[in-house]
Amino acid sequence: xxxxxQSLSIPEVVLIETRSFPDQRGFFRELFKAxxxxxxxxxxxxVQDNFSYSVHGVLRGLHYQKEPCAQGKLVCAxxxxxxxxxxxxxxxxxxxxxxxxxELSAExxxxxxxxxxxxxxxxxxxxxxxxxxxxxxxxxxxxEAGVLWNDPDLGIEWPIKKPILxxxxxxxxxxxxxxxxxxx
Numbered sequence: 595x596x597x598x599x600q601s602l603s604i605p606e607v608v609l610i611e612t613r614s615f616p617d618q619r620g621f622f623r624e625l626f627k628a629x630x631x632x633x634x635x636x637x638x639x640x641v642q643d644n645f646s647y648s649v650h651g652v653l654r655g656l657h658y659q660k661e662p663c664a665q666g667k668l669v670c671a672x673x674x675x676x677x678x679x680x681x682x683x684x685x686x687x688x689x690x691x692x693x694x695x696x697e698l699s700a701e702x703x704x705x706x707x708x709x710x711x712x713x714x715x716x717x718x719x720x721x722x723x724x725x726x727x728x729x730x731x732x733x734x735x736x737x738e739a740g741v742l743w744n745d746p747d748l749g750i751e752w753p754i755k756k757p758i759l760x761x762x763x764x765x766x767x768x769x770x771x772x773x774x775x776x777x778x
Contacts, residue, residue: 597627599634602694607680607712608636609696610668610705623703625670626728636707637666640728645672648718648725653757655715656681656741656766660775663737664710666730674723675699676716677753681741683769684711687778691769693750711776713741713769717754739773740766 598611614621632638646654656679659665669678679695697719698704708714716725743759744750745768766772 597630597634599636602696604680604682604689604692604694606682606709607694608707610636610707612703612705614703625705625726626668637668637730640668640730642729642732644727644729644733646725647722649722649758650718650720651754651756651758653715653717653743653752653754653759653763655679655763656713656743657715658683658713658739658741658774659731659734660737660739660773661710663731663734664776665733666710667708667714667727668705668729669698669708669714669716669725669727670703670705671698671700672724672726673700674718674720675701676718676720676723676725678706678716679714679750679752680706680708681713681748681750681769682711683713683741683772683774684776684778685774687711690778691748693748695750711778715743717752717757719753741769741772742766745769
């Protein structure tokens with residue numbers, strides 16, 4: 595099995611492609627292999643797996659956890675399709691406030707690695723989507739924070755114009771006002 599990696603316009607955010615092995619029953623795909631991830635310079639140790647299920651038009655994010663429990667995330671769509679976004683929120687970074695996005699689907703087998711110091715969110719493109727993500731630190735409620743999904747300073751080009759949001763996500767601050775302890 596092999597993984598192909600591609601750095602995006604923010605080099606720390608990595609798009610990962612896996613090989614699928616289809617037959618008449620469906621397909622088989624490896625999502626994570628510690629030895630191969632380590633060899634590619636990616637985290638080889640994750641401590642928690644999360645799964646969310648959402649209907650078309652749902653937007654979740656932009657979320658992060660502050661230090662000392664900052665999370666790196668390995669994200670994939672186990673079912674359906676999403677548009678996945680990472681925003682650099684590391685003060686002093688040459689790419690601070692910039693974002694990258696990629697379509698992840700069960701069909702294309704792509705994954706996105708979002709390192710600590712980035713806000714993360716996604717919107718559902720298909721009728722429904724099941725999103726699986728591995729994280730490098732356990733969830734810690736008091737350290738959870740976020741950035742408004744449509745912060746005009748970020749200019750994220752979401753493919754859905756009127757998303758379905760939680761009340762919590764709709765009330766997140768703009769990046770300039772966010773509670774953020776990341777530095778480059």
